[in-house]
Amino acid sequence: MTAAADQSTTWRHPEGALIEIVPTAEALDARAADRVATAIGDGSAGTLALPTGSTPVGLYRLLSERVRSGALDMAGVVVFQLDEFRDLPGDHPQSFAVWLRQQILDAAGIGDDRFHLVPATAIDPDTSGQAFEILIDRGGGLDLAVLGLGDNGHVAFNEPGSAADSRTRLLTLSEETIVQTGRTWPSTSPVPREAVTMGIATLLEARSILLLVKGAAKSRIVRRTLVDPPTADVPGSFMRQAGERLTVILDQAAAADIQGELAAWERLG
Ligand code: GLP
Numbered sequence: 001m002t003a004a005a006d007q008s009t010t011w012r013h014p015e016g017a018l019i020e021i022v023p024t025a026e027a028l029d030a031r032a033a034d035r036v037a038t039a040i041g042d043g044s045a046g047t048l049a050l051p052t053g054s055t056p057v058g059l060y061r062l063l064s065e066r067v068r069s070g071a072l073d074m075a076g077v078v079v080f081q082l083d084e085f086r087d088l089p090g091d092h093p094q095s096f097a098v099w100l101r102q103q104i105l106d107a108a109g110i111g112d113d114r115f116h117l118v119p120a121t122a123i124d125p126d127t128s129g130q131a132f133e134i135l136i137d138r139g140g141g142l143d144l145a146v147l148g149l150g151d152n153g154h155v156a157f158n159e160p161g162s163a164a165d166s167r168t169r170l171l172t173l174s175e176e177t178i179v180q181t182g183r184t185w186p187s188t189s190p191v192p193r194e195a196v197t198m199g200i201a202t203l204l205e206a207r208s209i210l211l212l213v214k215g216a217a218k219s220r221i222v223r224r225t226l227v228d229p230p231t232a233d234v235p236g237s238f239m240r241q242a243g244e245r246l247t248v249i250l251d252q253a254a255a256a257d258i259q260g261e262l263a264a265w266e267r268l269g
């Protein structure tokens with residue numbers, strides 16, 4: 001066992017979720033990679049939803065390495081896209097679809113026949129969103145939804161105001177998310193103001209949910225997500241409804257504002 005693993009702690013959230021606190025962002029990548037690889041390896045995660053953002057980059061690097069070394073076979077895995085900017089086709093350089101292929105899908109050998117795009121370019125995304133959900137159902141449902149947490153508590157692109165029973169749909173991005181996206185968006189075109197995302201209810205139907213959060217800047221929103229009463233103002237807080245099907249992995253910095261709660265939670269390890 002490594003020194004980093006020694007410093008990790010595991011807790012049972014009062015509503016059932018497993019909360020793992022690891023010392024560093026790198027330890028989080030390793031823990032998340034172990035969980036995802038184990039679930040793929042034992043056949044319990046054949047159908048995945050995978051996030052974009054900075055948080056899962058290390059996870060994807062580790063999974064890609066495992067596939068390359070022959071330690072992990074992802075060839076049978078099917079991926080449903082969590083979210084996408086409105087009107088960006090799946091081959092647009094700024095699309096989440098291209099980013100996901102570059103970060104993990106190509107290395108994992110997951111071709112476009114096993115990568116289902118949210119209907120970001122559909123004329124009527126809400127109707128096409130229903131068809132997307134039917135496709136998920138016909139595929140047997142999501143086994144594992146891996147999620148990051150936006151600075152304002154969004155999951156996928158379910159921005160504040162998203163209802164617990166929301167489904168795959170078109171929505172307007174918050175000003176905060178548009179500003180954040182703008183920091184890395186090329187100046188040649190404006191940041192899209194709308195996106196198509198799986199809904200909160202879509203995510204809650206996954207057989208398991210893995211929420212990953214890193215860094216001190218997220219410590220306050222982690223508290224609002226895990227401790228304060230669930231609210232549409234912080235859509236990530238609805239993930240608690242999954243109870244024991246939810247695992248949250250936090251690095252120490254992201255967990256800073258929930259340290260006071262831990263004494264009241266059951267310690268599992
Ligand atoms: C985007 C994505 C989310 C992701 C979030 C967090 O908004 N739509 O799925 O979880 O970014 O990004 P980061 O990991 O960079 O904080």
